[in-house]
Amino acid sequence: MRVVAAMSGGVDSAVAASRMLEAGHEVVGVHLALSQSAATLRESARGCCTIEDAGDARRVADKLGIPFYVWDMAERFKADVVEDFVAEYEAGRTPNPCLRCNEKIKFAALLDKALALGFDAVATGHYAQIVEGPNGRELHRAVDMAKDQSYVLGVLDADQLAHSFFPLGDTTKPQIREEAASKGFYVANKPDSHDICFIADGDTQGYLAKRLGKQPGDIVDSDGEVVGRHEGAYGFTVGQRRGLGLKVPREDHAKRYVVDVQPKTNTVVVGTADLLGVDVIEAEHARWPGPPPTGEVRLGAQLRAHGEEFPAWVSADGERVTVRLDERTRGVAPGQSVVLYEGTRVVGSATITATSRAPR
Template identity: 60%
Template structure:
C-alpha cells in the first residue's frame, strides 16, 4: 500500500472478495521526506500515514517493511549506473522487477500468503492452455502493463490486480470517497520517487562526475561543448547551447551519447528515425511463443515508453556470443555464454528510442514480454549518409 487511492481501493476490493488481507507499506528510503509536494514522490512519511489510515478504515492489519537497502542497490544505484553508461533507464519498471514482485513477493510467500495485490491497472488471465498471462487493463489511459512486463510466469501466478476491469480512475476515486477513504482526492504520483524535486539532471550531477566534452554532428564535426555527456538523453533538443545554426536552419537533437568518449552526437530530426532495435535481457510474461525456440520472426506490437505509442512490428529471438563491451550485464554475458536478445523491426520508423529503455511486446491486449534496448539503428546513419 503506497498511501495512494489505487492501492487503498485495491485492498478494499480484496477484502470484499473474502480474502484475508494484510496491508504492507514499503519503506524504500532511510531518510524519507516528511511531507509530499503535490504529485511528487510516493515514499514519504505522509504516504505511510495515509496507508495506515486506509487500513484502519478497512479493518485490516498494517505493517511497514523496510526494503530501503535493497531499493538503494537494485533501483537507485542501477539508475545512476545506467545514466553513467549513457542509457535511459525506467526506475519504476526496475522497482516492480526487483522490489514489489521479487523481494516483497518472496517474503510474502515465505510467510504463507498466497499473493501480492496492488493498485496497478493491468489484468492477469488464463490462456487456452491454462497458463497465466498478463494483459492490458480496461482503462487504456491508466494501463500499467508496460511497467509490469518484467514479471515472469511464476510471479504472475501470485499477483492480483483488483482494478484491472475498472473503466476509469474517476470511478476509483468515487468508490474511495464512498468507502470513507481519506485518499479519495489525493494526487497521483508520476515522478521518480527518489528525486522528489523533479530535477533529474541536478540529482545526477551530485552522483556522476560530469566533465565538459565535445558536441559533434553525425560526421564527427565538432559544433560545441557540453557540460557532461551523461546528463543528455537521445531525442533531447533543449539545453544543447550550440553556437552555430544547422546549415538548413532546423533544430538539432541528441542522436547518441558516448560516455566513454564523453561525446554527444547531434543531428536533424530525421536522423532520430529508428528502423531496427536490438534488445537484451529478454523475459516472457507467461509462456514463451513457439518462435522462442526456432528464431523465426513473429508479428507483435511494440511499446518503448510508459503510456507511449503502440506500433505494429515484427520480432525474433537471436542468440549470439557474449560481447563484454555491450550493455548486457546478464549472468550469461559474464560467463561468456551465448546471449539471448530480441531483434525488433517496427513497420514504420520510430523516434525517441534510446538505449536503456524497455521494449515491451504485445499481441492484442496480451503482454508477450520485455527486453532492454541496447542498440537502435537509423538506416541513413547505418548507410553513412547522415550528412
C-alpha cells in the same frame, strides 16, 4: 487466500486492498519504506513512499480493519533501483526506474518475502488485467487505456504473475475515486504521484550531476564538428532537443536533437530529426510472463510508458530479442524497455541495447 496488499498511500492501492478484502481473501496491508531518509523525499502529489504516504496507507488499513506493517526495503531499493539508475545514465543509456522497481522490489523482494511468510500472493493498485488463458494466467492491458500500466509490468515472469493480483484493471480512474469516496477513504481525491520518486525536485540532470560530478566534454554535429560543450554526457538522452546550449547554429537553422551519447569519449552527438528514425531494435534481458515466442512472429511493440504501439516482426533467442518495426520511429534509446503485445496480452519485455535503420 492470504494476500499482501501493497499500499503506497494512494487511492489506487487503497481500493485494491478493499476489493481483495471484499473478495473474501485474508488481507494484510504493507507499505514499503524505500528511502533511508524519507523526510527528504518530495511531498504530496509529486512522489510516492514518503512519510505522509505511509500515514495515509495506515489510515486506510485502519478503516478496512486489516493488519498493517511497514517493511523496510531501503537498502534493496538503493542498490537495485537508485544505483542502477545512476549507472545506466553513466553508461550512456536511458533507464526506466519504475520498471526496475517493479522487477526488483515489488515483484521480487516484496513477493519473495510474502511467500516466505506464508502468504499466497501480492495485490497492487496497478492498472492491468490478469486473464486465464489456454497456457495459464495472462497479463493484459487495463480497460482504462489512459491509465494502463501493463508496460511497467512487462518485467514480470510467469511465476510472479501466478502470485499477483491487479484488482483495478477492469475499472476507470474516475470510478476508482468514486468507489474510494463511497467507502470514506481520506485519499479519495489525493492527486496521483508522478515523476521519479527519489529525485526530490524532478531535475534528473541536476541529480545526476550531484552524483557523478562535472565531466566536461564536446557536443559534436553528425559530421564531427564541435558545436557546443556539456558538463556530463550522462545528462543527455537520445531524442532530446531542449537544454543543448549549442554555440554553432546550422546554416539552414534546422532543429537539432541528441542522436547518440558516447560515454567512452564523453561525447554527445547531435543531428537533424531525420537521423533519429530507427526501425530495428536489439534487446536483451528478456522477461516472459507466458510462453516465449518461437520463430519470427507478428506483435505490437511499445517503447515507452503510455507510448504508441508499433506493429513489428519479432524474433527471440533466449534472453535476446530482435524487433523489426514496420515504420521508423524517433527517440528510441538504449536502456529503455520494449514491451511486446499480442492484442491486449503482454507477451514479454526486454531492455534495448542497440538500434539501427534497415536499408530502404
